[in-house]
């Protein structure tokens with residue numbers, strides 16, 4: 001059953017991809033039994049290195065892939081069951097996705113007005129003047145202007161294209177945005193602007209955001225809660241502050257140690273740590289499970305690791 005605390009709830013989700021036949025058959029466990037929830041109006045950061053299954057998680061939630069196992073609920077309704085026209089409409093009305101590469105996701109032959117207004121048309125709005133008015137209103141909201149409406153995607157910079165992608169996603173008033181590495185392809189100087197824009201829109205429109213990133217530095221400042229993913233599994237889920245204060249899983253510690261420090265003194269002494277699963281865990285006799293070590297702080301650990309983590313938290317508090 002879904003919990004009323006969450007807008008989006010993922011339970012035991014698996015997404016396996018099979019390729020080849022017979023002896024050559026290979027199964028990639030892109031997402032391998034993950035559970036988490038995103039509360040209304042929060043930003044949940046989903047973090048992990050390239051290939052760990054973040055995009056697949058997003059795509060499976062909005063049903064660009066059918067899940068191998070597990071259940072997903074949105075606003076109390078199961079969205080992982082049999083696909084129907086009604087369910088497809090429910091998903092597209094409620095969840096919009098923003099992609100990493102704004103140029104690949106914008107049709108080069110469509111004007112900005114057509115791109116941003118497409119969702120309104122699909123929903124049956126026919127009045128051209130009204131579409132135009134709403135598109136311009138949206139362009140202004142994302143920091144562009146009316147004269148941009150008649151131009152084509154190639155005439156814009158990377159940051160502007162991402163603003164267009166955001167306008168297209170938000171114009172249909174979804175409850176939730178899944179932003180898949182929306183700033184990874186942008187210059188560092190532009191990244192903060194796009195993140196600020198997303199945050200402003202979130203406040204103004206009451207959006208809930210699932211923000212996907214491959215490192216912690218991007219999500220650190222604005223995620224209410226963060227889930228850390230490693231090879232298809234979630235290894236730690238916690239409030240942002242708790243994750244920085246008390247990172248428990250060795251992979252989370254490795255990710256944190258990779259963030260450059262703004263203070264030159266601490267930056268000089270920053271020690272990078274690696275995560276080596278075979279060295280860092282002994283799962284030969286005990287299997288790891290996801291355990292709530294302190295309120296709202298979950299970590300994938302074995303019983304003996306749990307004792308150690310509890311001890312560490314007790315010392316730090």
Ligand SMILES: Nc1ncnc2c1ncn2[C@@H]1O[C@H](COP(=O)(O)OP(=O)(O)O)[C@@H](O)[C@H]1O
Nearest residue numbers: 017028030048049050051052053054055056057
């Ligand atoms: N459609 C697919 N068919 C086969 N394998 C896939 C497919 N999509 C993703 N994968 C594999 O699943 C794993 C996770 O990919 P992805 O979700 O894109 O990771 P991330 O977004 O974290 O970089 C990778 O090993 C990737 O090659």
Ligand SMILES: [Mg+2]
Nearest residue numbers: 054055056180
């Ligand atoms: Mg990805």
